[in-house]
Amino acid sequence: MxxxxxxxxxxxxxxxxxxxxxxxxxxxxxxxxxxxxxxxxxxxxxxxxxxxxxxxxxxxxxxxxxxxxxxxxxxxxxxxxxxxxxxxxxxxxxxxxxxxxxxxxxxxxxxxxxxxxxxxxxxxxxxxxxxxxxxxxxxxxxxxxxVSAEQRLAAYEMLMDELNRTHLGQGMDIRWHNQGEVHVTAEQYLEMCACKTGCLGRIVARLAAIITDQSAEIEEAVARYAELTAVAFQIGDDILDVENSLGRAGDFGKEFGNDVREGKKTLLVIHALEESAPKTAARLSEILGADENTDEEVLEALSILEEAGSIEYARDRALELAARAREELEAVEFDDETDRKLREFTEFVIERDV
Amino acid sequence: MxxxxxxxxxxxxxxxxxxxxxxxxxxxxxxxxxxxxxxxxxxxxxxxxxxxxxxxxxxxxxxxxxxxxxxxxxxxxxxxxxxxxxxxxxxxxxxxxxxxxxxxxxxxxxxxxxxxxxxxxxxxxxxxxxxxxxxxxxxxxxxxxxVSAEQRLAAYEMLMDELNRTHLGQGMDIRWHNQGEVHVTAEQYLEMCACKTGCLGRIVARLAAIITDQSAEIEEAVARYAELTAVAFQIGDDILDVENSLGRAGDFGKEFGNDVREGKKTLLVIHALEESAPKTAARLSEILGADENTDEEVLEALSILEEAGSIEYARDRALELAARAREELEAVEFDDETDRKLREFTEFVIERDV
Known part of the structure; x- marks a missing residue:
């Protein structure tokens, strides 16, 4: 790739x-x-x-x-x-x-x-x-x-559909990290990613299918491939933010512990809140909900995520989504070369280091 | 109306x-x-x-x-x-x-x-x-x-056309009031209004024409009516900001001398820069280009506009645009009641006091 x-x-x-x-x-x-x-x-x-x-x-x-x-x-x-x-x-x-x-x-x-x-x-x-x-x-x-008028109309309807859901996803994400107290489920988090990041991936796939006049089944299969890959990508992003902040990797070009400072309810956070002892979970919530955090507090939150095994959990979920993305390709019967590129792509989004 | x-x-x-x-x-x-x-x-x-x-x-x-x-x-x-x-x-x-x-x-x-x-x-x-x-x-x-697929596609194409030009207009407007030194012609100002305010008016008119399946000529005539009316409306807005700021009218719900503080190149400003003595014009430019203005400076700029006859000039241009808007209606042959409402509307947008 x-x-x-x-x-x-x-x-x-x-x-x-x-x-x-x-x-x-x-x-x-x-x-x-x-x-x-x-x-x-x-x-x-x-x-x-x-x-x-x-x-x-x-x-x-x-x-x-x-x-x-x-x-x-x-x-x-x-x-x-x-x-x-x-x-x-x-x-x-x-x-x-x-x-x-x-x-x-x-x-x-x-x-x-x-x-x-x-x-x-x-x-x-x-x-x-x-x-x-x-x-x-x-x-x-x-x-x-x-392309035909029919395809152009289908393209516009698809774009409006996906761009609307993009803003739903962004709205949920912002709302959650502005509101310290809110309870977010893993399913809601995945939906947020599917809307916010996934819809742009779906646009990529559906547009290619519409413009080249594929069947509705093919369009839907590649859309699911792209959405699953994008959600895996977003989780990968969240993992990278934590890993890089913990000093395991090089320069990330972002501020240190960005997601914690913004109070983002990532899949790692949702997992850690469920898996940690009540007192630890409450402390994590407190740090995420605060308007300002010291570097020490950010590191404390990152350590709670690490100790809860949330990095491994999130990576497993991302790998599982990427595997399901590859399964979607089976319905499409691409040539070997395309198949190889698309499979590689699902690995690339998780294994990238920047 | x-x-x-x-x-x-x-x-x-x-x-x-x-x-x-x-x-x-x-x-x-x-x-x-x-x-x-x-x-x-x-x-x-x-x-x-x-x-x-x-x-x-x-x-x-x-x-x-x-x-x-x-x-x-x-x-x-x-x-x-x-x-x-x-x-x-x-x-x-x-x-x-x-x-x-x-x-x-x-x-x-x-x-x-x-x-x-x-x-x-x-x-x-x-x-x-x-x-x-x-x-x-x-x-x-x-x-x-x-409505038919053809009409829906026409509606989307029209919307993309107009929403693109909306952002051009907004871009020109912002760029001009951020940049003190820039020279703007009256024609460029009118284009900015035609894009920024006019395009939304054009959407109103063209959407009505497309959805009810009118000819391209009718669609274009009502679009021009709406654009001309919207530009007149925008000029009316600029006049109101100056008049209300000069204390001639009541509460405008905005801060005092807003447009001057933002450094907006309104039609009034363009006129005053051309009509005032070089020293007065330079002073007006200086106030508009400054990052911050005192209330006295804002009043000084407003007085320059007033003394240059820029309020009357702008009002004449707005009335002329409204008259041209009404002329566009002649090509459409609306019933008397619709005609009356649309004519009234071109007066309403200029004569409103808030």
Whole structure:
């Protein structure tokens, strides 16, 4: 999968630049957004939209959502190069959510540099992030691969479905870590991940299926594959935050013990609250619910998670989800090469170290 | 128009409550968002989504976007009561932009009470505002009036078109008031209004035309009517901010001299910069470009606008736009009653005093 990622990256960035060029001019604005009634300000839109978008993209990111889309397209027997603009849809959406999430979380660092709202101001960053929710959806109207009206409508209905559930997931997540006292079940946590992270994965898979005209059964199987993998990925993220914070790994590019400081109800936390002695569980709740934590308190919370065996528990759950994701592939009958890439991908999301 | 607004309001709020009920339960979540993979948290979604939405709606707002939609539908010979869910689309979108704008502007007051991010926290408010961008778009999929697939696709393509331009307009506006030195032409200002405010008006008009299956010519004529009216409305807003700040009218529910403090390049400012003596213009630029202003400086800027005749100039432009909006109606041949309501509406948006 790593080779596939590296191989596609330049072409993906070129396709994104066709949607939002690095240099904005009046000609581009007219062709993409339509004729102005009066007069656009290309320089203003350069600073308000293209600069923040490319600042974030140039900092990194593996473009795995775009690559996963292309792997599906190829697996469905089509030439991925023809579908590059559609591959940008989940990628631009994802980067938009990053900008908005950072404003919501009041994050200071993103990909090792200042979060975008620190660089451009909260207003510019937020508007750019929100614009990135709608920019890619215009690709379906532009219809670069010449798909039928029926497929375009199905794509829009799917996108609205998934983008609505994304906001449900984000809403649950925020609500839980704002509210110290709330009781969250493991099932609710998995639903939150399925909505917040999974829906973007489902968009990748379903869009590839819709645009290449697959059956509803195939679309649903790849959607489940992507959702299961994304939930495993999210749990992997939570594990990494704890492991890196415990000093076992290198630089994570985030602040130390971020999730604990935010009071996040991760699967590790839910497990530790259930498995620890009442007094220990109460102490964990107290640290997570506090407005501010000292470094010592954060370390104390991390140790409670470690001692409850919550890291191993979460890893087992993630591996189990990844295994179920691979099972979903059996219904689809991809060629061996696609099958290998997709299987590798479910390992990559859990075993990555950054 | 005032009677029409009052008459429809309860039915509109009921229709919004069918989309996002005041009390969220698992049954609603399953029916609107689909079956969960694991388990929703209705209480979390209540606090993260329904509470902020209804908090804002219950504070007021005239629901004129929804009512304008219904007036169009009736004018197109259909029963407006059948199309109530669609009327909620621009209304929920508009209220979503209010929440997001207030975060972007770091506003403290909205409709006379604390802005939503002060009440719920920035993360909840922002996620609720963004959710309100996608919730109403699901109505097109739900298809309550049983329109054709072709119309639904046209509705989605139109919505993506307009929501993209909304973000262009907002981007230009923010960029201009963040950057003291920037030169903005009257044409660019009008474009910004046409994008930022006009596009939501265009959504109202085009959605009514698409859903009732009007010709492209009719759709374009009502879209121009709505855009012109919205631009006139925006200029009216800018005039009100200056007039109320100069103490000529009552309580505006906003901070005093808001636009000057934000450094907004309104049509009044653009006019005053062109018409004032170079030294006075430079002083106006200086005040608008400063990070902070004293009350005296704000009053000084307002006086420069007043003395340059910028209030009269802006009012003349707004009246001219409203007159052109009424001209657009001639191509449509509405019945007399609809015509009267739509003409009244172009007066209402300029002559309102709050």
């Amino acid at each position: 790593r080779e596939t990622l590296a191989e596609w990256r330049p072409a993906i960035d070129e396709a994104i630049a066709d949607i939002v060029p690095r240099e904005i001019d009046a000609e581009y604005l007219e062709s993409f957004f339509g004729e102005p009634t009066y007069e656009y300000d290309p320089e203003g839109i350069q600073r308000a939209l293209a600069d923040p978008l490319w600042e974030l993209l140039d900092r990194g990111g593996k473009r795995w959502r775009a690559v996963l889309f292309l792997v599906f397209v190829e697996g469905f027997g089509e030439d991925p190069a023809e579908y590059l603009p559609y591959a940008c849809i989940p990628e631009i959406l994802h980067n938009g959510t990053i900008i908005v999430d950072d404003v919501e979380d009041e994050a200071s660092i993103r990909r090792g540099e200042p979060a975008l709202h620190h660089l451009y101001g909260q207003d510019i960053a937020l508007n750019a992030g929100n614009a990135m929710y709608f920019l890619p959806l215009k690709i379906v109207t532009e219809n670069p691969a010449g | 005032r009677e029409t607004l009052a008459e429809w309001r309860p039915a509109i709020d009921e229709a919004i409550a069918d989309i996002v009920p005041r009390e969220i339960d698992a049954e609603y979540l399953e029916s609107f968002f689909g079956e969960p993979t694991y388990e929703y948290d209705p209480e979390g979604i209540q606090r993260a989504l329904a509470d902020p939405l209804w908090e804002l709606l219950d504070r007021g707002g005239k629901r004129w976007r929804a009512v304008l939609f219904l007036v169009f539908v009736e004018g197109f010979g259909e029963d407006p009561a059948e199309y109530l869910p669609y009327a909620c689309i621009p209304e929920i979108l508009h209220n979503g932009t209010i929440i997001v704008d207030d975060v972007e502007d770091e506003a403290s007051i909205r409709r006379g009470e604390p802005a939503l991010h002060h009440l719920y926290g920035q993360d909840i408010a922002l996620n609720a505002g963004n959710a309100m961008y996608f919730l109403p778009l699901k109505i097109v999929t739900e298809n309550p009036a049983g």
